[in-house]
Amino acid sequence: MKIRPCNDNVLIFRVEEEQKTAGGIIIPDTAKKKSQEGKVIAVGSGKIGADGKRVPLDVKAGDRVLFSKYAGTEIKIDGVEHVFMKESDILAIFE
Secondary structure, X not given: OOOOOOOOEEEEEEOOOOOXXXXXXXXXXXXXXXXXXXXXXXXXXXXXXXXXXXXXXXXXXOOEEEEOOOOOEEEEEOOEEEEEEEHHHEEEEEO
16 A cells, blocks of 8 residues: 655654664563664655745655654554654654
8 A cells, every 4th residue: 555644744664673682682572662763654745834835854765763752653554563753753864
């Protein structure tokens, strides 16, 4: 299924964290935290500024990003979990 976010919304695929600690201990599913890192799948066309013109987003599809812990809305697309969020919830872009 194809999906295109509206305005300044971004669709992100959450990247899973490591299953083991540095010492080799395997972390059980119940103790795992949700990752705050993800890959941008799709972006909207941007928000409309005060002058009435559309302001493009800083992120683009394929960027690897860091986002706020409680940001966005979790959804499932074709059985795979994704997160919809505003561009302002993205903290950094990995380069």
